[in-house]
Structures are given as structure tokens and as C-alpha cells.
Amino acid sequence: MLRTDFSRFGLxxxxxxxxxxxxxxxxxxxxxxxxxxxxxxxxDSDKAIITSELPGMSAEEVDIAVNGKSxxxxxxxxxxxxxxxxxxxxxxxxxxxxxxxxxxxxxIDTEKVEARFTKGVLQVTVPRAEADKPKKIAxxxx
Amino acid sequence: MTESARDITKKEAATPxxxxxxxxxxxYTPSVDILERKxxxxxxxxxxxxxxxxxxxxxxxxxxxxxGRVESEMPEPYRMAYAEYGVGDYQRAFTLSDEVDKERxxxxxxxxxxxxVMPKATAAKARKIAVTAES
Numbered sequence: 001m002l003r004t005d006f007s008r009f010g011l012x013x014x015x016x017x018x019x020x021x022x023x024x025x026x027x028x029x030x031x032x033x034x035x036x037x038x039x040x041x042x043x044d045s046d047k048a049i050i051t052s053e054l055p056g057m058s059a060e061e062v063d064i065a066v067n068g069k070s071x072x073x074x075x076x077x078x079x080x081x082x083x084x085x086x087x088x089x090x091x092x093x094x095x096x097x098x099x100x101x102x103x104x105x106x107x108i109d110t111e112k113v114e115a116r117f118t119k120g121v122l123q124v125t126v127p128r129a130e131a132d133k134p135k136k137i138a139x140x141x142x
Numbered sequence: 143m144t145e146s147a148r149d150i151t152k153k154e155a156a157t158p159x160x161x162x163x164x165x166x167x168x169x170y171t172p173s174v175d176i177l178e179r180k181x182x183x184x185x186x187x188x189x190x191x192x193x194x195x196x197x198x199x200x201x202x203x204x205x206x207x208x209x210g211r212v213e214s215e216m217p218e219p220y221r222m223a224y225a226e227y228g229v230g231d232y233q234r235a236f237t238l239s240d241e242v243d244k245e246r247x248x249x250x251x252x253x254x255x256x257x258x259v260m261p262k263a264t265a266a267k268a269r270k271i272a273v274t275a276e277s
Binding site for chain 1: 151152173174175176177178179183184186187188189190191192193219220221222223224225226227229252253254255257
């Protein structure tokens, strides 16, 4: 009802505006995730770079598995400074095991996946499989 | 893990009302563990993206300030497709008691984790007063 009434004024439809704003906001930062670890994904046309902050871990402690369109990060972090009794003033840092699977919108070239670990930030480069890439079709002039 | 994941979300550091930072980056509060042993206090902080060259630790009038700068962002052709965490600098400050021996504070940085060992001053160790119950 409301929409039809407003649509008479063309551009002034408030519902459509809200919808558009929502869409723009959700695309930017999905803050309410409960998955761990949090990841950021960067992309260009035939590659994606997944980054995740895993401070205190080394490359050997993270296990990366690739299967079809998905990539799984697995690992665990132990606390290095254990102490007996009530000696903690604060204990805020996370520890324990995690598994995180990320689905990508294309088939992954499993042979060419590369991972780097610098300053506690994991960076995984995930290229798109050659067979999955779109074919360019030249338009012929007649 | 999922239960505690909400607590793991990065928290932005607070700034005093009306005061801005000079660098237009976001600033986060790093997660820390602080534990006390008989002769030392150990502070461990998660500072992913920070190395020993981009970290400042200051101790002034018993206030310990940790400042970590993060050089971020992906080089060009890439654009951000999906984001769950923000990237920015780190800042956090703690008030220490007098008992820390400021000359012997030792800091190490490894894989984005800062470990700050603060030995207790010998005078402070001896100053401990035993309390006995009176009947």
C-alpha cells in the first residue's frame, strides 16, 4: 500500500531507500559474525586473498585444506605462560582450537594456493581454477 | 569456541570526548593477559600486524603505554570483497604499582605477540608485610 502511494512521487519511496542503505551497509562489514577466526577477503578477477589475524601462531600450527570451492583453516593456540593458582590479573587472549571454512564463488586451483604468515597475520592466496575461468568470446564483424 | 567468539571481536579504543587522533586510522584495544609471579609481572598482548619496529612502549609516571602501528591495506588490483575484522593501530595503557623495577623491563615481540616481563624491585619484594590474626 505504502509503496504504491509513495511510488507516485517517483524517487521519494522511503522503503526503497532504506533497503538500498541496508544492502550497502551489510556489504561493507559483517560485524555480527560468531565464526572464529574472523577473516577478510580481498579479490580481483581471478584470485582471492584471505587474511586472518592469528597472533602467536606459526605457519606449522595452521592447517589449510582446500576442497572444490571451499577452503578450511584449522589450528589451535596454547597459552605459553601458564601459572599455578590465582596469579592472573587479566586473561583476555583467546586460546583453544578453531576450524573455519570459507566458501568461495569459484573452483579453487588447489596446486597454486599459497599461504604466508607475517607478524601474526595469515594471508592465503587462492587462485581460481583455469577450467572455471570464463571464456572470452570475440565478436566477429561481418 | 563459538561461545567465546563474541568476546574475541576487536574492540575500538576509546578517545577522550572531542579529541581526535592525528592518524585517520581506527585504533583498537589489544587483548592482554597479565599475570603475576613471585618476582615478576608478565604482560602478553596480541598485536597482529605489529613488529618490533612499529611498536612503542612507554613508561611514564607509572603509566605503561603500548602503541602499535599497523601498515595495512592490500596493494591495488585487489578490492575488499568481504570483511569481518577491521585493521588499525593498537593502543592500551596500564597503571603500574611502584614495585616494578623500571630499569629491568624486558620486551620481546614474536609473531604479532608482545611479551613484556617486568621484574619486581628487590626493595618491594622485601617490603611485604605479613598479617597475622589476633585472637
